[in-house]
Amino acid sequence: MSAAPPRIAVITFPGSNDDQDALLALEELGGTGLPVWHADDRLPDVAAVVLPGGFSYGDYLRCGAIARFSPAMKAVSAFAGEGGLVLGICNGFQILCEAGLLPGTLRPNASLAFICRDVVLRVERADTPFTAACSQGQRLTMPIKHREGCWFADADLLAELEARGQIVLRYEDNPNGAIADVAAVCNERGNVMGLMPHPEHAVDPLIGSTDGALILGSLVEAARASSERHAAAAVS
Amino acid sequence: MRATVLVRPKPGILDPQGEAVETSLRQLGFSVGDARVGRVVDLEVSERDPVAARAEVERMCQQLLTNPLIESYEIALEP
Numbered sequence: 216m217s218a219a220p221p222r223i224a225v226i227t228f229p230g231s232n233d234d235q236d237a238l239l240a241l242e243e244l245g246g247t248g249l250p251v252w253h254a255d256d257r258l259p260d261v262a263a264v265v266l267p268g269g270f271s272y273g274d275y276l277r278c279g280a281i282a283r284f285s286p287a288m289k290a291v292s293a294f295a296g297e298g299g300l301v302l303g304i305c306n307g308f309q310i311l312c313e314a315g316l317l318p319g320t321l322r323p324n325a326s327l328a329f330i331c332r333d334v335v336l337r338v339e340r341a342d343t344p345f346t347a348a349c350s351q352g353q354r355l356t357m358p359i360k361h362r363e364g365c366w367f368a369d370a371d372l373l374a375e376l377e378a379r380g381q382i383v384l385r386y387e388d389n390p391n392g393a394i395a396d397v398a399a400v401c402n403e404r405g406n407v408m409g410l411m412p413h414p415e416h417a418v419d420p421l422i423g424s425t426d427g428a429l430i431l432g433s434l435v436e437a438a439r440a441s442s443e444r445h446a447a448a449a450v451s
Numbered sequence: 452m453r454a455t456v457l458v459r460p461k462p463g464i465l466d467p468q469g470e471a472v473e474t475s476l477r478q479l480g481f482s483v484g485d486a487r488v489g490r491v492v493d494l495e496v497s498e499r500d501p502v503a504a505r506a507e508v509e510r511m512c513q514q515l516l517t518n519p520l521i522e523s524y525e526i527a528l529e530p
């Protein structure tokens with residue numbers, strides 16, 4: 216058993232602005248955060264990747280549409296394809312949708328307003344690597360701060376995702392018009408998740424909720440388990 | 452060759468921007484309905500053959516310029 220903290224990459228795109236908070240939160244929760252610049256075409260040896268919030272490429276064209284073509288995203292796609300854990304927060308969620316690593320897309324809020332406030336979320340799936348520290352049906356409080364957070368999928372796609380249990384978190388009081396109150400979705404394999412709320416801004420009682428620690432703490436523990444499996448496989 | 456790509460929100464997709472524009476136009480006294488807001492991308496394409504140029508712009512639309520889940524597009528070419 217390795218006692219070393221699990222290594223988790225945080226990708227910085229031009230215009231990312233929550234990367235430092237994500238790194239800090241991961242460190243506080245027992246991980247080692249490794250900053251990775253978007254122009255790097257290889258990931259360091261990590262057990263998970265976080266795509267942070269912000270405004271990559273100024274949200275030009277569509278949020279995340281340009282960042283998805285960065286060299287680092289090719290490496291992230293390959294990593295996800297091998298089953299690596301990938302979490303996208305806010306703009307990171309938008310990038311994962313544009314990259315086709317997550318279903319659906321994020322559209323302008325129904326109100327057209329930028330919304331910055333705490334929201335209450337309901338845990339729909341507590342059996343993912345990103346929610347294992349939560350309990351089914353638990354209510355979590357976390358901030359949102361976005362203008363393009365209205366998740367959309369057409370009726371057929373939504374029905375498929377619901378049937379496969381890919382909706383991980385829902386808003387209690389839908390702030391942005393998202394279809395079916397969706398706040399977080401995962402891919403079919405369950406190793407990639409995106410969410411609009413910001414867990415990295417909710418890990419310290421000083422600034423309100425600590426419910427974000429349940430999400431990022433779950434990721435750190437899943438990353439730890441993954442690196443221990445890796446180490447065991449390398450030994451045997 | 453000059454290419455113009457017209458990108459529209461697909462029918463049935465909620466377009467809050469179009470709704471806001473429609474409300475404003477009504478407040479100005481115009482009798483309008485069903486306003487939708489899209490965007491235009493003008494391009495100068497090096498390819499001179501119109502068939503090849505159109506195929507190239509199609510690929511641009513599918514890879515980057517539009518999100519096929521929510522947007523439709525039209526391409527116009529002129530020499």
